[in-house]
Amino acid sequence: MGDHLRHVAALGAxxxxxxxxxxxNAPTMTILDRSSxxxxxxxxxxxxxxxxxxxxxxxGPGHPAIAPGKIKVRPRKGDHxxxxxxxLGRQAxxxxxxxxxxxxxxxxxxxxxxxxxxxxxxxxxxxxxxANSRSRFAGGAREFVYRGNVPGPAxxxxxxxxxxxxxxxxxxxxxxxxxxxxx
Numbered sequence: 001m002g003d004h005l006r007h008v009a010a011l012g013a014x015x016x017x018x019x020x021x022x023x024x025n026a027p028t029m030t031i032l033d034r035s036s037x038x039x040x041x042x043x044x045x046x047x048x049x050x051x052x053x054x055x056x057x058x059x060g061p062g063h064p065a066i067a068p069g070k071i072k073v074r075p076r077k078g079d080h081x082x083x084x085x086x087x088l089g090r091q092a093x094x095x096x097x098x099x100x101x102x103x104x105x106x107x108x109x110x111x112x113x114x115x116x117x118x119x120x121x122x123x124x125x126x127x128x129x130x131a132n133s134r135s136r137f138a139g140g141a142r143e144f145v146y147r148g149n150v151p152g153p154a155x156x157x158x159x160x161x162x163x164x165x166x167x168x169x170x171x172x173x174x175x176x177x178x179x180x181x182x183x
Contacts, residue, residue: 062130
């Protein structure tokens with residue numbers, strides 16, 4: 001089984017995994033998982049300014065709880081940095097409110113949480129693995145990218161289903177983490 005399917009299996013068993021060695025997202029995936037909302041590794045890959053939508057997705061750890069149905073498994077021939085044939089789990093993000101969450105390095109070496117809520121909308125999505133969505137943020141694609149990167153790079157994040165930003169902000173604040181809004 002390729003690394004991707006091992007990550008999906010780990011997330012289904014409530015153990016976070018770091019996609020592409022990006023360990024900063026494992027805690028956010030765990031937070032979303034413990035909130036019973038999933039917690040899949042994703043990143044923005046394209047911006048549709050005309051539709052004010054952000055196309056998200058990644059070939060990385062995918063959580064079965066965000067999928068609208070069964071996860072499709074298909075063979076892939078060594079792409080995205082992988083060598084040799086491997087299997088890929090492909091899933092979309094079910095429609096309804098979603099929350100994106102990222103961990104950033106803040107001033108003074110502290111950590112900060114950054115979050116944004118969105119609504120997956122119909123339309124073309126990327127075909128690159130899991131957590132594929134076409135999401136619309138209240139402030140639009142430009143504001144999401146701007147606000148999501150001013151505090152520090154946050155292209156990669158975790159996505160979970162439901163409107164969780166306020167609840168997660170309170171949880172982060174109780175733990176002494178700076179909390180920001182990404183879009």
